[in-house]
Amino acid sequence: xxxxxxxxxxxxxxxxxxxxxxxxxxxxxxxxxxxxxxxxxxxxxxxxxxxxxxxxxxxxxxxxxxxxxxxxxxxxxxxxxxxxxxxxxxxxxxxxxxxxxxxxxxxxxxxxxxxxxxxxxxxxxxxxxxxxxxxxxxxxxxxxxxxxxxxxxxxxxxxxxxxxxxxxxxxxxxxxxxxxxxxxxxxxxxxxxxxxxxxxxxxxxxxxxxxxxxxxxxxxxxxxxxxxxxxxxxxxxxxxxxxxxxxxxxxxxxxxxxxxxxxxxxxxxxxxxxxxxxxxxxxxxxxxxx
Amino acid sequence: xxxxxxxxxxxxxxxxxxxxxxxxxxxxxxxxxxxxxxxxxxxxxxxxxxxxxxxxxxxxxxxxxxxxxxxxxxxxxxxxxxxxxxxxxxxxxxxxxxxxxxxxxxxxxxxxxxxxxxxxxxxxxxxxxxxxxxxxxxxxxxxxxxxxxxxxxxxxxxxxxxxxxxxxxxxxxxxxxxxxxxxxxxxxxxxxxxxxxxxxxxxxxxxxxxxxxxxxxxxxxxxxxxxxxxxxxxxxxxxxxxxxxxxxxxxxxxxxxxxxxxxxxxxxxxxxxxxxxxxxxxxxxxxxxxxxxxxxxxxxxxxxxxxxxxxxxxxxxxxxxxxxxxxxxxxxxxxxxxxxxxxxxxxxxxx
Numbered sequence: 244x245x246x247x248x249x250x251x252x253x254x255x256x257x258x259x260x261x262x263x264x265x266x267x268x269x270x271x272x273x274x275x276x277x278x279x280x281x282x283x284x285x286x287x288x289x290x291x292x293x294x295x296x297x298x299x300x301x302x303x304x305x306x307x308x309x310x311x312x313x314x315x316x317x318x319x320x321x322x323x324x325x326x327x328x329x330x331x332x333x334x335x336x337x338x339x340x341x342x343x344x345x346x347x348x349x350x351x352x353x354x355x356x357x358x359x360x361x362x363x364x365x366x367x368x369x370x371x372x373x374x375x376x377x378x379x380x381x382x383x384x385x386x387x388x389x390x391x392x393x394x395x396x397x398x399x400x401x402x403x404x405x406x407x408x409x410x411x412x413x414x415x416x417x418x419x420x421x422x423x424x425x426x427x428x429x430x431x432x433x434x435x436x437x438x439x440x441x442x443x444x445x446x447x448x449x450x451x452x453x454x455x456x457x458x459x460x461x462x463x464x465x466x467x468x469x470x471x472x473x474x475x476x477x478x479x480x481x482x483x484x485x486x487x488x489x490x491x492x493x494x495x496x497x498x499x500x501x502x503x504x505x506x507x508x509x510x511x512x513x514x515x516x517x518x519x520x521x522x523x524x525x526x527x528x529x530x531x532x533x
Numbered sequence: 534x535x536x537x538x539x540x541x542x543x544x545x546x547x548x549x550x551x552x553x554x555x556x557x558x559x560x561x562x563x564x565x566x567x568x569x570x571x572x573x574x575x576x577x578x579x580x581x582x583x584x585x586x587x588x589x590x591x592x593x594x595x596x597x598x599x600x601x602x603x604x605x606x607x608x609x610x611x612x613x614x615x616x617x618x619x620x621x622x623x624x625x626x627x628x629x630x631x632x633x634x635x636x637x638x639x640x641x642x643x644x645x646x647x648x649x650x651x652x653x654x655x656x657x658x659x660x661x662x663x664x665x666x667x668x669x670x671x672x673x674x675x676x677x678x679x680x681x682x683x684x685x686x687x688x689x690x691x692x693x694x695x696x697x698x699x700x701x702x703x704x705x706x707x708x709x710x711x712x713x714x715x716x717x718x719x720x721x722x723x724x725x726x727x728x729x730x731x732x733x734x735x736x737x738x739x740x741x742x743x744x745x746x747x748x749x750x751x752x753x754x755x756x757x758x759x760x761x762x763x764x765x766x767x768x769x770x771x772x773x774x775x776x777x778x779x780x781x782x783x784x785x786x787x788x789x790x791x792x793x794x795x796x797x798x799x800x801x802x803x804x805x806x807x808x809x810x811x812x813x814x815x816x817x818x819x820x821x822x823x824x825x826x827x828x829x830x831x832x833x834x835x836x837x838x839x840x841x842x843x844x845x846x847x848x849x850x851x852x853x854x855x856x857x858x859x860x861x862x863x864x865x866x867x868x869x870x871x872x873x874x875x876x877x878x879x880x881x882x883x884x
Contacts, residue, residue, distance in 0.1 A: 280668045331859060336748075337667045338612055342810055343858045345614070349802055350851025356844025460844070464798060468679050471672045479668075507687060513680035520673050521663040 244501070251380055252497045258386040260493020261393035265448035266466055267473035267485040268397055269441035275417040275480030276437040277333065279340050283324075283348035284470055285463030287442040290317050290351065291449025292458045293359055299366045299453075306366055306453045307388070313446040321442025322435045330434065348463070355460035363457050371455035389451035396444060397486050404482065413437055417480065465509075472516040478526030488527070559737065561873055562817040562866070566729050569821055574722055577715045586714035590786065592828035593721040594779055599808035599820025600728040601775035604735055607815035609768040610748030612671035615678035616776060617801040619649040621685075623777025624784040624795065628697045629690075631708070638709040642781035649777025650770045657766040666751075675798070682796030696791025699784070709785050717786055724782060728775055729821070735771065736817055744768055748815075776805075802850055803831065810857045813864025822865045827853075 244252075270284045291313045298309035324347060332340050373384045404410035415423040416433045424430050473492050477484025492512055499511030519526065555561040576589050598620065605613045623645030630636040630644060656677070660670055686694045704712040711717060735741050743764045746754035755761045784790045794800065812823025834846045861867060 280672065328855065328859065335858075335862075336610060337671075338606060338610055338814070339858050339862060341612060341614060341668075341671055342806065342854055345798075345802060345806065346851050346854025346858065348851070349799065349847050350855065352799070353844040353847025353849075353851055357848060358844075361843045461799075468675060471675065475669070475672065507683060510680055510683050513676045513683075516676045517673065517680070520665060520669055520676070521659060524663070524665060524669050 247379060248501070252501050253494060254380050254382060255386075256494030256497030257490055258382075258390045258493070259496060260490035261390040262448050262452055262489075263466075263469055263473055263493050264397060264486045264489025265393045265451070266445050267470045267477070267489045268400065268482060269443075269445040269448075270470045271474045271477070271480055271482060271485035272413075273438055273441040274474065275482070276413060277329070277434055278480075279329065279333065280344070280471070281438075281441070282341060282344035282467065283351060283463075284442075284445060285465065285467030286348050286351040286355075287317055287321060287445040287463070288449040288452070288466045289355060289458070289460060289463035290320070291446030292453045292456065292462070293355065293449075294446065295450045295453035296359075296364055296366055296458060299368075306368065306450060310447055310450050313450045314443045317446035318439040318443030322439035324442075325435045325438035329438065330431065333434075348467075352460050352463065359460060361460060363459050365455060365457050366453050368454050385454040392451055393448070396447060400440075400444065401482060409436070468509075469512065472512050475516060475524070476519050476526055478529040481526065481528045484526060484528040555873075555877065558870060558873055559733070559817060561877075562869075563729070563733055565818055565869070566821050567726075569825065570722060570725060570729070573718070573725075577718065583714050586718060588829055588832050590714060590718050590721050592824050593718065593725050594783060594786070595804055595808050595828050596821045596824035597721075597724045597728040597779045598776055598804055599812065599824050600732045601772045601779065602805050603772075603809045603814060603816075603820045604732060604744075604775070605768050605772035607809060607819070608736065608741065608744040608748065609765055611765060611769065612667055613674055613769065613772070614671045614806075615674040615798070615801060616772070616805045617795065617797070618674070618678055618681055619653060619773040619776035620780035620783065620805075621681070621790070621795040622649040622652050622773075623780030624790045625685075625691055625697065625780075626777070627781035628699065628784045628790060632697060632700060637707050638781065638785050639707070642778050642785070645781035646774040646778035649780065650774035652777075653769040653773030654766065657769040661762045661765060678796050678798065678801075682792050685792035685796065692791070694792065696789055696794070697784075699788040720782060721786075724778060725821075729817075731771065731775065732817060732820075735768075740764060740767065745815075799847065802854070803827075803846070807850055807853055809864075811853055811864055813866030816864070816866035816870070818869060819864050819866040822869075826865065 266284070266288055269287070270281055273279065273281045273284075294313040294316060295306040295309045298304040298312055299306055328343060328347065329340075332343050368385075370384050374381050375384065375387070376382075402410075404414055412423070412428045412433055413436070415426065415428060416430055416437075420430055423433070469492060473488040474485055476491065477486070477488030492515070495511055495515060496508045499508040503511065523529070553560065554564045573589055573593055577586065580586055580589070601619070602613070602616045605611050605616065623642070626645040626648040627638055627641040630641040631638055636644075656674075660673055665673055685691055691697060699710075702708060702710055704710050709720070735744070743754065743759045746757070746759055747761050747764060751761055808823035808827040809820045810823065811826055812821065813819030830849065831846060834849050857864060863870070
């Protein structure tokens with residue numbers, strides 16, 4: 244592996260990792276606040292990418308301009324699912340929670356197949372194959388945009404969580420539901436809001452992925468599994484951990500793809516996942532749990 | 534009112550028989566299960582269409598698969614989501630033994646169960662050794678499913694992406710190839726009877742009580758001296774063995790197996806999770822009732838609607854799971870139980 248290829252693979256991995264980071268941040272946020280693993284998470288990415296497709300096809304909008312639509316539509320959808328369904332099982336046996344979310348995931352995929360058809364679709368824009376060369380590294384324009392947007396959105400969300408009243412309320416609920424309630428925080432509202440934010444940024448990841456990307460209704464599953472890997476790697480519920488974990492898994496996949504071939508690369512992430520689960524289930528940033 | 538009178542005046546022997554059959558809810562569930570099995574067993578007398586026979590055979594098989602998951606998830610509360618991997622192990626074992634080593638499925642199916650049970654043992658050993666619980670365990674099984682799919686897609690010995698096909702041959706009993714459906718039905722029914730008995734034994738034994746204690750509160754169960762790791766492992770192994778044997782028969786019946794079809798979370802929902810959840814997870818009757826509802830509806834949906842539009846069956850299953858959890862978490866068996874209490878309790882009060 245020559246240095247050029249080494250760095251080129253690194254860049255490719257980081258670009259993919261940016262998307263993974265965004266998806267995983269949504270998942271980790273939901274887990275951190277509600278202690279529920281959103282098994283339907285990837286489906287919101289799929290809905291995001293289809294939002295881009297339909298606003299491109301029907302309205303002729305550039306994919307990136309559909310981000311506001313995706314945020315609003317899928318954020319509201321997520322909030323509704325939380326309020327109507329997930330909220331009711333928060334205190335139930337974890338098995339019931341998982342079954343409910345698997346049901347939601349199955350339903351969303353089914354509806355997508357029904358309304359959008361199971362045929363693969365894609366969006367073609369004029370700049371999709373354009374490339375800029377920087378320091379000898381080739382970077383595709385859409386993927387560069389996706390990566391930079393992921394960084395900006397993640398950073399923005401981080402600032403929101405750290406410095407606004409609402410963000411602080413979210414963090415307070417994730418630290419202790421009871422204490423937050425005693426401090427006058429409307430916990431159920433925070434739950435709904437968090438689920439909405441988590442699904443909305445996942446949808447944005449879908450939109451960012453959309454140019455020149457093959458989309459099918461079942462694509463969410465892959466991203467769910469990757470997000471599980473990332474979130475466990477970066478400690479469940481840890482925001483920064485999910486971001487760094489996303490980049491790590493992106494890079495690992497890129498090298499695994501280079502050495503093993505594209506369709507086997509998922510083995511590498513699964514191996515990392517299984518090893519992390521077995522040897523350090525608290526993840527890279529986890530303290531010993533009491 | 535009439536039931537009260539008859540209970541008073543009936544001779545002792547009839548009373549004893551009634552007591553044995555429906556004396557308590559567990560026995561009643563067992564009796565209903567066997568009644569349903571008997572109905573399936575005599576179904577070839579009324580049904581000649583191979584299509585409907587096929588539905589009954591698969592419903593019967595889904596019931597066994599449901600029982601296998603019920604023991605792990607329903608009794609013990611373990612989040613073994615990707616249970617279908619055991620079905621796959623059993624199926625692959627049976628067909629590899631037949632195609633490559635010429636070992637008859639009558640031996641191959643039980644061996645499939647053994648291989649699946651060993652896989653279950655390894656998985657339980659690893660996850661328990663490292664103390665994986667709840668969500669982490671669920672994620673682990675899903676990761677395993679994805680990893681195994683990729684592995685099997687690349688593994689030429691088991692046919693790679695194409696999968697394994699049963700070689701077409703003349704109908705023969707040793708090879709478990711029949712020209713008509715009823716023989717398959719009776720094999721499926723034997724599996725189901727075996728499954729029902731195993732499930733009942735597990736549930737009524739001391740071990741069953743331990744499993745339920747683990748489900749309700751694992752820490753408390755451990756504090757009371759239940760060896761939780763041991764019983765969780767045994768539960769996984771029993772469930773895996775039953776699923777493996779079902780997988781073996783499934784392959785013989787549908788005549789092929791391929792990685793994308795079997796290491797598949799959507800299929801997992803359809804044939805593993807939906808039945809017991811609709812029927813009532815954790816009850817004895819649930820998996821059987823669930824399978825009898827699940828399979829015919831799935832066929833109906835597929836037959837009448839899916840040709841026009843894809844995705845309908847997923848919508849139906851999604852709604853099944855959601856409404857089961859939201860509206861009746863105890864499933865159909867829960868409904869039957871309240872009905873039973875209403876009909877049978879007055880009787881007891883008189884005695």
